[in-house]
Amino acid sequence: MTNDQWNCKSINELLKAIENSKISLETIIDSFYSRIEQCDPDIQAWQHLISKKEYLNQYYSNEDFYKNSVLKGLPFAVKDVIDTAGIETRMGSKIHDNRVPSMDAAVVIAIKKAGGILMGKTVTTEFAFFKSGKTQNPHDPKRTPGGSSSGSAAAIAAFMTPFALGTQTAASVIRPAAYCGCVAYVASHAEFSLRNIQPLAQSLDSLGMFSNDFFDLILMRRIIQLRSDLQAKQNVKENLRIGVYSGDQLGEIEPEMQHAIKGFMSRVQRESITFVYLPEDIDIKALADHHYKIMAFEVARNLQYEFHTGLMDEYITELIHAGLNMAHADYLQHLQSVEKIKTDYVNWMNKASIDFTIAPAAPGIAPLGLEKTGQPFMSRPWQVMGLPVTTFPMAHQQNMPLGIQLVGKFHQDDELLEHSDYLYKLSQSKG
Numbered sequence: 436m437t438n439d440q441w442n443c444k445s446i447n448e449l450l451k452a453i454e455n456s457k458i459s460l461e462t463i464i465d466s467f468y469s470r471i472e473q474c475d476p477d478i479q480a481w482q483h484l485i486s487k488k489e490y491l492n493q494y495y496s497n498e499d500f501y502k503n504s505v506l507k508g509l510p511f512a513v514k515d516v517i518d519t520a521g522i523e524t525r526m527g528s529k530i531h532d533n534r535v536p537s538m539d540a541a542v543v544i545a546i547k548k549a550g551g552i553l554m555g556k557t558v559t560t561e562f563a564f565f566k567s568g569k570t571q572n573p574h575d576p577k578r579t580p581g582g583s584s585s586g587s588a589a590a591i592a593a594f595m596t597p598f599a600l601g602t603q604t605a606a607s608v609i610r611p612a613a614y615c616g617c618v619a620y621v622a623s624h625a626e627f628s629l630r631n632i633q634p635l636a637q638s639l640d641s642l643g644m645f646s647n648d649f650f651d652l653i654l655m656r657r658i659i660q661l662r663s664d665l666q667a668k669q670n671v672k673e674n675l676r677i678g679v680y681s682g683d684q685l686g687e688i689e690p691e692m693q694h695a696i697k698g699f700m701s702r703v704q705r706e707s708i709t710f711v712y713l714p715e716d717i718d719i720k721a722l723a724d725h726h727y728k729i730m731a732f733e734v735a736r737n738l739q740y741e742f743h744t745g746l747m748d749e750y751i752t753e754l755i756h757a758g759l760n761m762a763h764a765d766y767l768q769h770l771q772s773v774e775k776i777k778t779d780y781v782n783w784m785n786k787a788s789i790d791f792t793i794a795p796a797a798p799g800i801a802p803l804g805l806e807k808t809g810q811p812f813m814s815r816p817w818q819v820m821g822l823p824v825t826t827f828p829m830a831h832q833q834n835m836p837l838g839i840q841l842v843g844k845f846h847q848d849d850e851l852l853e854h855s856d857y858l859y860k861l862s863q864s865k866g
Contacts, residue, residue, distance in 0.1 A: 440466070441458065441463045441467075442463075442467045442469075442470045442594045442597075443647075444597075445597065445648035445650070445651050446506070446597045446598060446646070446648070446651040446654060447648065447650055447651060449463055449597065450506070450507060450509070453507045454507075460501070460508045461491060463509070464487060464490055464491060464494075464510065467554070467595060467596060467597075468490075470593070470594055470595050471595045474573070474593050474595070475595060477576055478570060478572075478573050478576075478589050478590075478593055478595075479558065479571060479586075480557055480558060480570050480585075480586040480587075480589040480590040481558065481586060481595075482515045482525065482555070482557060482559070482568075482586060483522055483523060483555050483556040484554065484555035484556075485522075490510070490554065493552055494508045494552060500550070501550050501552075504549060504550025505549040505550050505658060505665065506546070506549050506550035506551040506658070507550055508550055508552050509550075509551060509552070509597060510551070510553075510596050510597065511551045511553060511554060511597070511655075512554050512555055512556070512557050512590055512596045512598070512599040513540075513542075513543060513553065513557065513587075513600040514557050514559050514563075514583075514586065514587050514599070514600055514601045514602060515527060515556040515557060515558065516562075516563050516583075516602055516632060516633040517540045517542070517602070517631070517633075518539060518540045518543070518631035518632065518633075519536060519539055519553060519556060520537055520538050520539045521535060521536075521537075522535065522536075522556060523535050523556070524536055524556065524633075526561070526562050526633050527558070527559040527560050527561040527562060527566070527583075528561050528746075528747070529746065530741050530744055530746050530747075536631065540629075540630060540631035540632050541628040541629075542600060542627060542628065542632070542642060543600075545658060545659045545660075545661060546658060551598075551658075554596050556586075557570075557584070557585075557587040557590055557601075558570045558585055559582075559583050559585065559586065560585065560607075560808060561747070561748050561751060562751055563582075563583035563584075563602055563604060563607055563633065563635050564583060564734075564748075564750060564751045565582065565583075565748070565750035565807070565808060566748035566750055566751065567579070567582060567585070567805055567806055567808055568582070568585055568586065570585040571805065572589065572801050572835075573589050573593040573615055573616075574592075574615070574836070575801070575834070577803055577804070578614070578801040578802065578804070578835065579614065579801050579803075579804060579808050579809055580614055580615050580801065580808075581606075581610040581613070581614040581615065581801060581808050581809050582607060582611060582808030582809075583601075583808070584601030584603070584607050584608050584611050584645070585808065586599075587599035587600065587601040587608075587611070587645050588608075588611035588614070588615040588617060588619070588645055591612075591645040591646060591647060592615035592616050592617045592647075594647070597646065597647075597651065598644070598645070598646050598655055599644070599645045600642065600643070601642075601643040601644070602632060602640060602641065602643055603621045603640075603641050603642075603643045603814070603818060604635045604636050604639045604640050604641075605639070605726065605730065605811040605814060605815055605818060606797075606811035606812075606813065606814035606815065606818070607643070608621050608643030608644075608645070609621060609643075609797075609813075609814045609824055609838070609840060610797050610808070610811060610814060611808075612645060612796070612826050612838060613796035613826050613828070613837070613840075614797065614800070614801035614809060614836070614838075615801075615836070616828045616838070617645055617646065618645070618646055618647060618652065618825065618827045618828075619643060619645045619652075619826050620643065620644045620649075620656070620824070620825045620848075620852060620855075621641050621642075621823060621825075622642050622656075622823055622848055623821060623822065623843075623845050623846045623847075623848055624638075624640075624822075624845075625821070626641070626642070627641075627659055629642065634737050635730075635734055635738075636733035636734050638770065638819075639729065639730055639733070639818055639819060641818070642659075644656065649825070649827075649855055649856035649859065650856060652825075652852055653666075653849070653852050653853065654666070656848065656852070668853075669853065670853065671853060671854060671857045672850075672854070673707055675707060675708045675790050675791075675854070676709045676711060676787065676788050676789050676790055677708060677709070677710050677711070677789070677790060677792065678710075678712070678713050678784065678789045678793070679700070679710050679711065679713060679792070679794075680719060680792055680793070680794040681693070681696070681794075681795075682798075682812075682813050684715075684719060684720040685719070685720055685723055685812040685813060685815075685816070686798060686810060686813075687798060688795055688798050689798055689799030691800065692795045692797070692799045692837055695829055695832070695837045695839075696793070696795060698829070698830060699829040699830070699862050700793075702861070703858055703861045703862050711787055711789060713792065714783060717776065717779050717780050719776075721772065722773060722776055722816035722819050723815040723816055723819075725769045725770075725773045725776075726773075726815040726816070726818060727815070728757075728766070728769045729766065729769050729819065730758075731754050731755070731757040731758035731761060732758040732761050732766040732769075733758070734751070734754055734755055734758055735754075735757075735759045735761075738755060773819050773820065776820075777820045780820065781844075781845075784844070790844075790850075790854070791843055791844075791851065791854060792842040793839055793840065793841055793842070794839075794840045794842065795838075795839065796813060796837075796838035796839055796840045797809060797810070797813055797838060798810050798812075798813065799832070799837070800833060800835035800836070800837060801835055813840065814840070817840070817842045820845075821845060822842050823842075823843040823844075823845070823846075823847070823848040823851050824842050824843070824851075825851055826838045826839060826840050826841070827839065827859040829862055841854070841855050841858065
């Protein structure tokens with residue numbers, strides 16, 4: 436196998452190859468850096484990339500540790516709102532030029548303890564909101580990669596690194612993963628420590644992960660949780676009942692996306708899988724509005740320093756003005772309204788024995804233009820309820836991926852990831 440093929444392998448495949456002495460870590464790293472050299476000048480996924488020499492020096496300076504570790508010195512990347520010791524964390528803003536943290540975020544520490552080596556920081560939109568960074572879509576440079584975890588999604592989709600971290604407050608993981616065509620996972624709210632990660636809206640912020648393989652996400656999730664049971668049990672439930680939400684009430688869904696959802700349902704349809712449409716009396720649309728209001732209120736209070744510099748983009752400035760003009764009592768009412776709708780949704784799932792819900796991951800394929808990152812409305816309802824979500828490509832239109840969302844139950848993230856892998860492979864085998 437030539438060097439340029441190893442970068443397309445999953446973490447689990449690479450680990451097996453290293454353990455069976457089929458390949459050296461250095462050859463694997465050569466493959467990833469060759470890929471970066473080949474395609475990142477166009478894609479521009481990296482905000483900060485350590486050199487290959489620096490990477491290998493780090494590995495060989497502690498080779499015994501890495502050889503005996505879980506991850507064997509394999510690379511990972513993190514979004515540039517996640518603190519990394521000794522490496523600039525700018526949060527996509529000139530306000531924080533030359534900000535170099537002295538301490539890693541807790542999630543970065545966990546991966547390093549397992550033997551991962553930080554390859555670099557990926558591009559984010561300004562403060563993980565709407566102002567675009569420099570990254571382009573790997574499938575079409577004229578189209579947005581989505582945001583705010585644009586660099587992480589693009590780096591994974593282009594096979595420049597096997598795993599990347601992101602964050603999601605609205606649609607910042609699911610949308611770019613769908614637009615770029617990789618698999619991704621957003622954790623249940625408060626599932627992971629967010630220490631030393633730039634807060635945007637504390638009621639909504641969640642950690643996200645990108646890869647091209649769901650079992651890599653399962654492994655990395657468990658590593659970050661410091662668990663001893665690192666491998667999935669592949670325990671897929673029989674007789675799945677899957678809720679279906681079309682997304683029409685939230686905004687305009689492109690016909691190609693609607694067709695792709697129906698095609699996915701057709702490909703995975705079998706006696707053991709039943710689809711049940713979400714009742715219209717569960718006000719999912721209202722959740723999107725509550726999400727925006729809660730986000731505005733909390734962002735206005737989290738980014739006071741940056742706001743008063745007068746150097747922020749118009750998009751986030753408008754959001755902060757909306758939050759500053761909101762009364763605290765109204766903010767609390769939005770939180771309470773979310774809890775009521777969430778109760779209605781959970782009660783429906785329990786009564787109808789629903790395991791998961793599927794929905795479009797975005798209105799359609801990545802839009803043309805780099806000045807905006809696409810509409811976030813398809814993720815807002817699930818994010819404001821704090822539910823775990825995955826996405827994977829289910830179809831293509833104009834050579835661009837179309838992504839589906841799979842929404843799980845609160846803190847049942849393991850089950851969601853294992854069933855996402857099952858449904859993804861099932862849809863591919865039938866497609």
